[in-house]
Amino acid sequence: MEFFHNAKAVRMRNVHEKYLMADEDEETVTQDRVGSDKRARWTVEPVGGSFEVIRLKSCYGSYLTASNERFLLGATGRKVVLSKPNRLGSSVEWEPVREGSKVKLRTRYGNFLRANGGLPPWRNSVTHDSPHSSDSFLWDVDLIEILVGTAPPVLAPATTPTPHRKPSSSPPMSRTSSEKYVEELTESLPKSEGRVIYYHIADEEGHVEDESAVGYALTFKGNSVEQLTQALREETSMDDVIVCTRNPLNGKLFPLRLQLPPNSGTMHVVLVPSTTT
Numbered sequence: 001m002e003f004f005h006n007a008k009a010v011r012m013r014n015v016h017e018k019y020l021m022a023d024e025d026e027e028t029v030t031q032d033r034v035g036s037d038k039r040a041r042w043t044v045e046p047v048g049g050s051f052e053v054i055r056l057k058s059c060y061g062s063y064l065t066a067s068n069e070r071f072l073l074g075a076t077g078r079k080v081v082l083s084k085p086n087r088l089g090s091s092v093e094w095e096p097v098r099e100g101s102k103v104k105l106r107t108r109y110g111n112f113l114r115a116n117g118g119l120p121p122w123r124n125s126v127t128h129d130s131p132h133s134s135d136s137f138l139w140d141v142d143l144i145e146i147l148v149g150t151a152p153p154v155l156a157p158a159t160t161p162t163p164h165r166k167p168s169s170s171p172p173m174s175r176t177s178s179e180k181y182v183e184e185l186t187e188s189l190p191k192s193e194g195r196v197i198y199y200h201i202a203d204e205e206g207h208v209e210d211e212s213a214v215g216y217a218l219t220f221k222g223n224s225v226e227q228l229t230q231a232l233r234e235e236t237s238m239d240d241v242i243v244c245t246r247n248p249l250n251g252k253l254f255p256l257r258l259q260l261p262p263n264s265g266t267m268h269v270v271l272v273p274s275t276t277t
Contacts, residue, residue, distance in 0.1 A: 003098070003141045004044050004046075004096055004141070007051075007141075007146060007147070008043065008146055009041050010044055010143055010144060011040045011041065011141075011142040012042065012139045013141075014031065014139055014140075015115065015135045016031065016117050017033065018031035018033050018115065019031065019032055019033070020064075020113075022060055022082055023039070023082075024039070026058075027082050027083075029064065029081060029082060029126045030124050031124040031126065032124070039058070041058075042057065043056070044056060051096075054093070054094055055092050055094070061084065062083055062084045063082065063088070063092040064080065064082070064092065064113075065080065065082065066080060066109070066113075067080065071125065071127045075238055076130060077114060077127030077128065077129040077237045078111070078127055079127060080113065090108035095107075095108070102140055103141055104137050104139070105139065111128040111129055111131075112129065113139070114126065114127050114134075114136050114137050115136050116136065117136065117216065118201060118216055118235075122236065132234045134234050136235075194264065195220050195221075195264040195267065196218070196219060196220075196266045197217065197219075197220045197231075197232070197269060198216070198217055198269070199269050199270065199271055200269075201238075201271045202244075202271065202272045202273070202276065203273075204276060205276070206276045208270055218231060218232065218235050225243065225256050225258070228243060228256075229242075232269075232271060238271065240275075241271040242255050242271070242272050244270045245267075245268070245269055245270070246268075246270070253270055256269065
């Protein structure tokens with residue numbers, strides 16, 4: 001796979017403009033915007049002498065590992081962790097799959113490495129999950145060191161970014177590990193690109209943290225409540241949720257069941273666990 005061919009070390013950058021990071025606890029895999037941190041460096045080890053399947057070793061000497069432990073009850077994703085197994089087996093092996101100018105990393109069991117966004121505890125977490133249409137499975141590979149005597153591969157020109165992840169025209173922000181960044185998902189798009197759905201995620205009691213904020217955004221091109229529900233479930237990796245809106249008169253949440261507003265108008269919704277009364 002040309003993204004990793006003859007690579008000695010790489011950085012992996014996701015759709016949230018964050019890097020795949022080895023946490024300081026030497027067990028957790030997370031995301032951070034500080035790509036210059038040593039924890040964003042991953043040493044590439046070809047499996048069987050071929051870059052068709054690779055291992056990624058962190059700065060702590062531990063490997064990127066697809067565990068079998070669920071990340072959250074009721075969600076499909078499983079934890080990606082750091083480990084130092086006595087025997088290097090399939091859990092630390094990843095198959096690069098090219099998607100235009102980006103790459104997906106597939107486990108030996110068919111799942112893909114996923115960078116999660118949204119609200120805590122999803123924000124900055126990394127899981128492996130069954131493939132679907134979400135771009136949270138896509139990664140840019142920054143080659144930061146090559147094997148001696150080799151040249152970096154020539155990649156195809158970059159493809160047009162996905163519409164709802166438009167690059168910001170603002171000057172670069174100062175990047176320090178202590179800063180908290182708001183996801184750049186709130187830009188409106190031309191009506192021809194679909195409607196913008198702003199969403200919050202409620203807890204088991206139906207409470208929403210900081211609902212005064214604009215929320216997270218999804219560009220939706222469908223036309224039914226069922227399609228919207230499926231798109232939001234895929235976006236958040238939460239399978240057991242109900243899409244709700246607020247009654248403008250009393251502020252109470254009620255399920256969205258009939259139809260979407262006409263003319264591709266912007267919507268604000270809340271995802272509520274189905275167990276919430």
